[in-house]
Amino acid sequence: MFRIFLKNFILFFTLSIISYNISANGALSIDITQESFKPIKIALMPIENDNAEIDKDMKAIYKTVKSDLRQAGYFRLINQDAFIRGEKFGRLPLFEAWRQIDVDAIIQIRLDEDDKNVKKLTTYIWDVKTGQQIEAQAIKAKSILNRRFAHIIADIILTTLTDEDAFFDTKIAFITESDHKRPSKNLAIMDQDGQNFSQLTDVGKDDLVLSPAFSPNPSTIAFYGKFEDTEEVFIFDYNTGLYNSLYSFNGDMTLAPTFSKDGSKIAMSKQFENDFNLVEINLKNNRFKRLTHNKNLIDISPSYNHDGSKLVFSSDRNSQGQQLYVMDLTSKKVKRISFKGGNYSAPTWSPDGKTIAFVKAKKNVFYLGTIRPDGTKEKILTSGWFLDSPSWAPNSQRIVYFKTRYDKKGRFVSRLYKIHSSGQFERLVRTVDNASNPNWSGLLE
Incomplete structure (x- = not known):
């Protein structure tokens, strides 16, 4: 038997997901092999939290989700400066205003933590063209790295808006x-x-x-x-x-x-x-x-x-x-x-x-x-x-x-x-x- 010297080793296979609710898939129609292929234009909206630590975690999650989606190739993320003001988390978006800037999908992400230190990450995905909510998921975990949360959310977005299956959380x-x-x-x-x-x-x-x-x-x-x-x-x-x-x-x-x-x-x-x-x-x-x-x-x-x-x-x-x-x-x-x-x-x-x-x-x-x-x-x-x-x-x-x-x-x-x-x-x-x-x-x- 041999022992390996471990450097900065982290046990990352201990995720405890309490709930993982999946709704119907609403993949948009795209064909990446066609010359006419255009990336899906999305508004990725992190929701601020009054708790400074939770808000810091949310910003880290948002950064990783954004990076995952960009490297996937399907998506174009619009700048936050172009976001429609006055949107409320979980409320019906102002679809007509979003259509004016040619956004295909709106994604809202919010991170919360209860008094037992259980984190909940809630995601809503809206199809701007149809004016319909096509995904709503809440993930709860007692112990999870922000990067794992982010990769799971990126997989949810990927599988909801495209025909590709999950691969980010790997x-x-x-x-x-x-x-x-x-x-x-x-x-x-x-x-x-x-x-x-x-x-x-x-x-x-x-x-x-x-x-x-x-x-x-x-x-x-x-x-x-x-x-x-x-x-x-x-x-x-x-x-x-x-x-x-x-x-x-x-x-x-x-x-x-x-x-x-x-x-x-x-x-x-x-x-x-x-x-x-x-x-x-x-x-x-x-x-x-x-x-x-x-x-x-x-x-x-x-x-x-x-x-x-x-x-x-x-x-x-x-x-x-x-x-x-x-x-x-x-x-x-x-x-x-x-x-x-x-x-x-x-x-x-x-x-x-x-x-x-x-x-x-x-x-x-x-x-x-x-x-x-x-x-x-x-x-x-x-x-x-x-x-x-x-x-x-x-x-x-x-x-x-x-x-x-x-x-x-x-x-x-x-x-x-x-x-x-x-x-x-x-x-x-x-x-x-x-x-x-x-x-x-x-x-x-």
């Missing part, structure tokens, strides 16, 4: 290169917007941490670690701050762990002499099973589909370089699905099982793309000098990945990016240091 695990004087790669975690950073390991310069993978329960992360003479896949537990070897392979290298969607199994690539084959470990009984039996070949980067019945992976088992294959885990039959030229790698199945993201290298350019599990509808989303490690948001509509390049001073730079599965809304996720190997959590509990 985390991203990744590898940070935190000390350029003593370069080392460490496991880190942050909110999906790049804030609330916490470095989870503090390894030596000769040690290495790579390929983090969240379990369906975001308090557990699998990762590849090289410590002294040990190279294995480890499981990190937030509740204890400890990590344990997943399975003893007697020093053979194991790479690219991935959880099944129900969290009961982990698949990975394991070294067998001169080749790498896929293996699976049942976490309920700790039994090991070999999935492929190739000689002098590399099978790597497995990813389960939504029900755990299939795996997609990358392999050089033919003369055309690395390609994508789907394995039926019952019959063990394997089918190639990539045929459009180039070397395919890093496949990852979307949580809904409908799409596979991948990386393709062709003519010295790296591409991020998506493809259907049957090999149809391959689509390129973005490209770069080098990019890798795509990971899906829980809504199956956003992807995080990393790009590397050299800056003007010739220094190596690696940064995280997010993009919508349509290829729209590519956004930099700001980190202090070089960042790579991102993995997106499910929605927090």
Whole structure:
């Protein structure tokens, strides 16, 4: 058993939501793939509170909600100077006045706290065109960070006004290169917007941490670690701050762990002499099973589909370089699905099982793309000098990945990016240091 030194560690999986009332969805009709797409124009109105501390919290929540909505790509937030004066919280807005400045939706947010220190965040959303209230929610919590409150509210706004599902209230695990004087790669975690950073390991310069993978329960992360003479896949537990070897392979290298969607199994690539084959470990009984039996070949980067019945992976088992294959885990039959030229790698199945993201290298350019599990509808989303490690948001509509390049001073730079599965809304996720190997959590509990 190993202990990891935790830096600024915060237990963030302790949210206690007392009420979460959901009304009918009133998504506005938008198509972000059309050239005629115009952002939804919204008035985001924080309501002041007489309690100075509560008002301070409200301002912090408002700032984060505003940031989330801007990076989503769908919205244009009007300046507060343009707000219609005299509006009352929860009262029918002056719709005609708002129509004069072409506002599509009005969002009112108010934070209160009772004598038992229970916070309540109330949100009203109004459709200006129809003059109807399309959402009213009140969330109560005994203990919650302002940022969590904000991400939950941003998700409510997103799912109410668009056809996209929630993804703001999530985390991203990744590898940070935190000390350029003593370069080392460490496991880190942050909110999906790049804030609330916490470095989870503090390894030596000769040690290495790579390929983090969240379990369906975001308090557990699998990762590849090289410590002294040990190279294995480890499981990190937030509740204890400890990590344990997943399975003893007697020093053979194991790479690219991935959880099944129900969290009961982990698949990975394991070294067998001169080749790498896929293996699976049942976490309920700790039994090991070999999935492929190739000689002098590399099978790597497995990813389960939504029900755990299939795996997609990358392999050089033919003369055309690395390609994508789907394995039926019952019959063990394997089918190639990539045929459009180039070397395919890093496949990852979307949580809904409908799409596979991948990386393709062709003519010295790296591409991020998506493809259907049957090999149809391959689509390129973005490209770069080098990019890798795509990971899906829980809504199956956003992807995080990393790009590397050299800056003007010739220094190596690696940064995280997010993009919508349509290829729209590519956004930099700001980190202090070089960042790579991102993995997106499910929605927090």
